[in-house]
Amino acid sequence: MKRKNNIFYDKTLSKRHKSAKRFKFYAIFSLVLSISFLVFFLCDMFVKGLPALKQTYIKVDITYTSKCMKSYRACIDKKLRKVISRSEIRSIPLKIENNPKLLNTTVSKWLLANHQVDQYIKGHYYKLKSKDKRIVDTLNKENRVELNFNRVFLTKGDSKIPEFAGIKSAIIGTIFTLLVTMLVAFPIGVMTAIYLEEFAPNNKFTQLIEVNINNLASIPSILFGLLGLAIFINLFGFPRSSALVGGLTLSLMTLPIIIVTSRAALRSVPDSIRQAGYGIGLTKVQVVLDHVLPLAFPGILTGSIIGLANAIGETAPLIIVGMIAFIPDSPTNIFEAATVMPAQIFTWAGMPERSYIEKTALGIMTLLTILISLNSIAIYLRKKFETKW
């Protein structure tokens, strides 16, 4: 009744409110959807990667005899040879060589199990002969099978034997590559930002640089790989698959990120600082280097960490410059062939053995942990040094 008397009452209003509600629902729904993607994705990786934290070990009697030096398989009970990791059996002669006292003794030891046994014990899909399966079952009854923390993963390099593959060489490769990246990209990026923000006159040349940086930021990463291949490897003759080439390629990709964030940091320093500097007779370079740059430095650092985090996850250009080679031993310098963590993940993901899947997921968890902690450091630094002028 009241509504009818109200001259401002619009009959379509309830309809309009309904459509408004629908609109809001769409908005909330799509946001929830994108967040649930993230949650589902992280849970999926977690569930897949968690089993790889543990590995199966089997207690075995090893008899060291002189025969072992020639045929190392002989020192382990014939039945058990199939269920023990090949890598453990292979390392026996080396052990004797290092410690000759072991000869003609029998030692009971926990050895790494074969990856199929590992999968069987964890209750995943496995491929075991029924004979070997029975052996594992009896061993299990005798309490000679144990799931232990996966020490191999962080202390060993890549291997063709799934249970023996670790991510250490990839981590060291990543460190070398990023070292090169930051040593090149950080100074050049900051210098470019200083020039563009503080010195550059507004002319065609400056505009050209600015347009270039914008473009560079949005060129597909794989094309940087083509550049690295054509220029760093073919033209300059740097060693293929080395951390040097990978790092240089990544540095060109990180450059725009560092430039853009550094410029924003320089711009946020108020003009009064510069004016005060000129007022007491400082030159432009003195003002910029001694006063503006230190004030902008936290912001520049934050931007560089974000650029670094981006570079860690980059894979495509590194594949092109050959950093997916099989690297069992960690590189010792930037000229040696190396591999990086995402490339290692890529290689493992393409392996046929199932136990590599959980290794891949664990590798991804390691990578994401590093990335998220780097980003958190960046956010923390930003909060800590945030100055309201």
Place this chain on the structure above:
Amino acid sequence: MKFKKKSTLIFTEKNAIIKLQESSIKYILIAASVISILTTFGILFSILFEAIEFFKLKSFYYFFTGTQWSPGIENSKFGALPIFWGTLMITFIALIVAIPIGVFSAIYISEYATSRIRGFIKPLLEILAGIPTVVYGFFAAITVAPFIVKICSYIGLEASFNSALSCGIVMGIMIIPIISSLSDDVISSVPSSQRKGALALGLTSVEATKFVVLPAALPGIIAACLLGLSKAIGETMIVVMAAGLRPNMSINILEDMTTVTVRIVDALVGDQAFNSPATLSAFALGLALFVITLILNIVSLYFIRKFKEKYKVNTL
């Protein structure tokens, strides 16, 4: 006069040194900024020269119109149309997934969310944006693709394990944060006078968003979508890990298809000699990729500039 000169002598000498220092520092800075130009031209020319080598060996016309891609040793044929087609299909699926979700998420963040929710959601989306693409690729190959195959076999359809659909969906998830963060910035920077004017005319607040704020922000939203598209076209790891290698011109999204980036990786990881047409074809494809993404980026920048000029916004 003489006296004055003498006393300023020290000053001028010092000034000269300072001036020399200043100008040398300035030149070092200029040299550093030239590197970004060198990189762009380096990319362009390194790709261009190898692509020219390729087109000396193989027909330019057939590359863009041919439908057969068989980079064998003998009788190799390089018709890239099916490869472009596969790229188009996969990015199309990705955009269908990403544009509605991304834009509506941006609308929620900028129009409805309180500052607390905003402060909570934005970092989450940043995490989504920071996940390396190789991880998305693994997710597509190991989780999404088998899931789609299962669902399809349940309905009675046959899907490939390398289906374009699974790649497209995961790629869509990847570009959601790109679209939503830029759209959010654009929508938030529409001047509030626009919205207030609409409210004063009697529109409800949602109607003001729908009919006034969003149309005003449209150029920016289009720019965001174009940027997402350019990211999707250039995306490599997801398709390398989850898409097929077979060039396939089909409209069935459950079949396997290949993309430009997959063929580039495939051509360069192999063992062929560097100057064989099979390897050089990667550079021809790379050139096409470069040109397409460059055009998309330029158009996207144009839309953003248009938006900025119209509403006098400087913060984008």
